[in-house]
Amino acid sequence: xxxxxxxxxxxxxxxxxxxxxxxxxxxxxxxxxxxxxxxxxxxxxxxxxxxxxxxxxxxxxxxxxxxxxxxxxxxxxxxxxxxxxxxxxxxxxxxxxxxxxxxxxxxxxxxxxxxxxxxxxxxxxxxxxxxxxxxxxxxxxxxxxxxxxxxxxxxxxxxxxxxxxxxxxxxxxx
Amino acid sequence: xxxxxxxxxxxxxxxxxxxxxxxxxxxxxxxxxxxxxxxxxxxxxxxxxxxxxxxxxxxxxxxxxxxxxxxxxxxxxxxxxxxxxxxxxxxxxxxxxxxxxxxxxxxxxxxxxxxxxxxxxxxxxxxxxxxxxxxxxxxxxxxxxxxxxxxxxxxxxxxxxxxxxxxxxxxxxxxxxxxxxxxxxxxxxxxxxxxxxxxxxxxxxxxxxxxxxxxxxxxxxxxxxxxxxxxxxxxxxxxxxxxxxxxxxxxxxxxxxxxxxxxxxxxxxxxxxxxxxxxxxxxxxxxxxxxxxxxxxxxxxxxxxxxxxxxxxxxxxxxxxxxxxxxxxxxxxxxxxxxxxxxxxxxxxxxxxxxxxxxxxxxxxxxxxxxxxxxxxxxxxxxxxxxxxxxxxxxxxxxxxxxxxxxxxxxxxxxxxxxxxxxxxxxxxxxxxxxxxxxxxxxxxxxxxxxxxxxxxxxxxxxxxxxxxxxxxxxxxxxxxxxxxxxxxxxxxxx
Numbered sequence: 084x085x086x087x088x089x090x091x092x093x094x095x096x097x098x099x100x101x102x103x104x105x106x107x108x109x110x111x112x113x114x115x116x117x118x119x120x121x122x123x124x125x126x127x128x129x130x131x132x133x134x135x136x137x138x139x140x141x142x143x144x145x146x147x148x149x150x151x152x153x154x155x156x157x158x159x160x161x162x163x164x165x166x167x168x169x170x171x172x173x174x175x176x177x178x179x180x181x182x183x184x185x186x187x188x189x190x191x192x193x194x195x196x197x198x199x200x201x202x203x204x205x206x207x208x209x210x211x212x213x214x215x216x217x218x219x220x221x222x223x224x225x226x227x228x229x230x231x232x233x234x235x236x237x238x239x240x241x242x243x244x245x246x247x248x249x250x251x252x253x254x255x256x257x
Numbered sequence: 258x259x260x261x262x263x264x265x266x267x268x269x270x271x272x273x274x275x276x277x278x279x280x281x282x283x284x285x286x287x288x289x290x291x292x293x294x295x296x297x298x299x300x301x302x303x304x305x306x307x308x309x310x311x312x313x314x315x316x317x318x319x320x321x322x323x324x325x326x327x328x329x330x331x332x333x334x335x336x337x338x339x340x341x342x343x344x345x346x347x348x349x350x351x352x353x354x355x356x357x358x359x360x361x362x363x364x365x366x367x368x369x370x371x372x373x374x375x376x377x378x379x380x381x382x383x384x385x386x387x388x389x390x391x392x393x394x395x396x397x398x399x400x401x402x403x404x405x406x407x408x409x410x411x412x413x414x415x416x417x418x419x420x421x422x423x424x425x426x427x428x429x430x431x432x433x434x435x436x437x438x439x440x441x442x443x444x445x446x447x448x449x450x451x452x453x454x455x456x457x458x459x460x461x462x463x464x465x466x467x468x469x470x471x472x473x474x475x476x477x478x479x480x481x482x483x484x485x486x487x488x489x490x491x492x493x494x495x496x497x498x499x500x501x502x503x504x505x506x507x508x509x510x511x512x513x514x515x516x517x518x519x520x521x522x523x524x525x526x527x528x529x530x531x532x533x534x535x536x537x538x539x540x541x542x543x544x545x546x547x548x549x550x551x552x553x554x555x556x557x558x559x560x561x562x563x564x565x566x567x568x569x570x571x572x573x574x575x576x577x578x579x580x581x582x583x584x585x586x587x588x589x590x591x592x593x594x595x596x597x598x599x600x601x602x603x604x605x606x607x608x609x610x611x612x613x614x615x616x617x618x619x620x621x622x623x624x625x626x627x628x629x630x631x632x633x634x635x636x637x638x639x640x641x642x643x644x645x646x647x648x649x650x651x652x653x654x655x656x657x658x659x660x661x662x663x664x665x666x667x668x669x670x671x672x673x674x675x676x677x678x679x680x681x682x683x684x685x686x687x688x689x690x691x692x693x694x695x696x697x698x699x700x701x702x703x704x705x706x707x708x709x710x711x712x713x714x715x716x717x718x719x720x721x722x723x724x725x726x727x728x729x730x731x732x733x734x735x736x737x738x739x740x741x742x743x744x745x746x747x748x749x750x751x752x
Contacts, residue, residue: 135445156551161609165449167335169417172446189553194570197553199640201592202644204671205718211422212554212571213636213685215713225636226575227415249445250421252428255435 102172121201135161140244141176141186141236141243151175152200152218155186160248172247173199174234175207179216188232188251195252196233232256288463292479293518296510298502300486302517305379308372309460309478315365318532319403320464322358330410332456334449334548337412341544356536359411359543362404364532366562368693369400374617380605381484383493387597389477392470393633394593399467406459407562412452413544418557420447422516422570429579447550480505483517487605495602552681556640564631565624571636572627635684638674642682649679656733663730672713686712693735697742 137160147153150163159170175198177185187207188198196211206223207216215223220231232251237244251257280286329348331340344351373393376382382390409416420442427437443450482502511517542560548553559567574580607614648664656664667689669671675685681687687695695705705724708714719727735741 100636127440127441129439129450130713154553159446159448161445163449165333165335167333167449168547168551169334169446169448169451170631173548173553189550190421190425192552193424193425195425196418196557197550197555199553200673201643201671203643203718204713206671206713208638208640208671208674209611211418211567213638214640217713218717224708224711225622226571226573226578228575228578236684250438250442250447252425252434252438254428254430255438 091202112135112217136246136248137161138237138244139247141174141245143237143242147178147184147243148176151179152202154200155216155243157245157247168237173197174245175231176243177220182238183200184236184238184245185220186234187238188234188257190232192229192231192253192256195226195250227257228253235243259662271695279472280687281289290634291513294512295479296506297483297513298485299505299509299511299700301483302519302520303486304524305375306483306517307521308368308375310521311524311528312372313370314528315361316471317469318529319358319361322354322361323460323464324406325354326358327717329458332410332453333414334452337410337452338544340548341411341413352541353536355538355541357532357743359409359541360535360539361532362407363561364528364535366400366404368528369397373397374485378427378610378613378617379484379608380610381601382488382597382601383605384495384498384597386477386484386690387601388480389474389481390597391473391594392477396467397471398590399463401471403459404468404560404562406455406463408563409452409455410459412548414548414555415543415557417447417548417550419559420451420612422557428581436580454595456654457718472647481512484605487607489608491606491607493602504571521624531751543645556637556641558631558634561628565627567634568631569626569728571634574629599624636681638671638685639683640674641673643668644674646673646678646681652678652734657729659726660730660733663726663728666719666727669729669731670723672694672716675712689731689734691735693741695734696731696740697729697744698732698742700742702733 094183099129099134125245128194139157139160141155146155151172155176156171156173159166159172162170171190175189177187179185187198191211191214193209193212193214196209196214197214198209199205200207205218206219207218207220207225209215209225209227212226214225214227216227216231217223221226234245234247234257236246246257249255251255276286310603326344329344329351331337331338335606341355343356348353356679370538376393391678409420424438424442424447426436426550427441430437438446441451442448542696546555560562570578572583604610646668648668653661653664667676667678672689673682675683677684677688678690680688692701704712705727706714706716706717
């Protein structure tokens, strides 16, 4: 192969122009990859905050009479000043007896719409696609694949606390 | 026209001089002239070919009104709703710009859909215009993406709970559910970060892509020539199509401008006038109630073009819902993208493509029916029916105290949220008028206590006395000339 070249004008193994092009492509590729790392990392950063739950107070026990189900609100524990009203999260508190509670997420297990409690018929009804639940949160009828999501809760210092801060979904039910 | 005066002549000369100066340096005039004056098949100078340019007109108006709104709108969860109210009430013509942008969105989605149906029926996706179609599919998706993200920026109760529905769907993704939810919301919960990222999508990401894709789409239309009017029996053959097309344009072509474009100009004018009229007549869309999740007395519903999906969510059988929601869109989009490669040659005319016509009709019928159902959502309980609707007096006249007590229970136990009476109430369950002709006394008691057939059981929430009264009332609900249902076996045994 080398014999076929013009022997009078020996070609340098790598021309200056060729080297610069190769170096330019290589350098730009590496630089672009380095640049992309923080960009992609930034965009994916919300994914890593998985364990985003903390204990928050719902109110004193006196606010939840025995045998009743009442709407309660907690403030998102990971609130930013610009979150405004969206940081107020509602939930349903059912006080079965003096020490026994159930705290249901407001979100329908079907597609997350806010369920409403009807004490007269003892049912939770969802306004979006017709999901209905019994007083204990179990599914009564409609499209929900399960009962209402239930918060982990505890009684401390005369207050009812829940572990909140996460939107409940089928894959992460609180 | 009178002869130009000396001053007019001077002004004209100066204008020409400026034009010549610019042309010498940019050459833009010649290029624009060449593009505008290129020849197109004579049969494409038709009213059927105006929807693409009309979609572009709608998009251009959205850009203008969108930029105007962005000068006031505040993409912060704390302030967005207030800034919308300020636009409507405090900023001169703010309400009108919001109306133009909101209705413009509906116009753009509608025009893009009509354009797509037209090019599909005219076989425009076939060789050599496969990529023009593929770009068009992406343009449709981006248009719908703009409509959805725009609905989120109208940060009201519908937007908040719409995001909740989005998160609930994302939460059904197997294995990666929580991660996808966090990526969608910008965190573990709907908050300020959620609105900010939808703002970035609606204002930077999708419009940027839209402009780039529209440019490519138009470039291909110019390079490949506009699709000719399809003639039945004139088949597309990869070896001969381009030659035949060029010969046809040479033999019987007209200039795009003005011969074909005059119709585009007329229709664009109509679209602009119709939008202005719509905005002036109907005003801005929303915002609804404040995006406060603790206000739970709300009935969230999506905008018009997503109503059919809302209906689908309510009507899909629960067992196949998750796979259909997650896989259905992927398959649908994949099919649209693959279409020109599955059927890239052959017959173009809709007259010889019965399945194409049937597919469009079936799809339109399905989506139309679902949209219609979405406007009144018969699957949803009517949340205020029990306390707001009167019991028809005809059902109360001449009734015993026990039966009237039963009528009261129908109201107070929220039965009417799902069951209509006298044409008013929920449509989730069957209307109760005439229920006595369908169910015997025993069947009524069983149905009330145990539920079933999508009805909750009321056994725990009704005392025996209440059940007796309720069933006594239900037994009176039959037309005057029609006997109530009776147990055939019991009647036989009694004789």
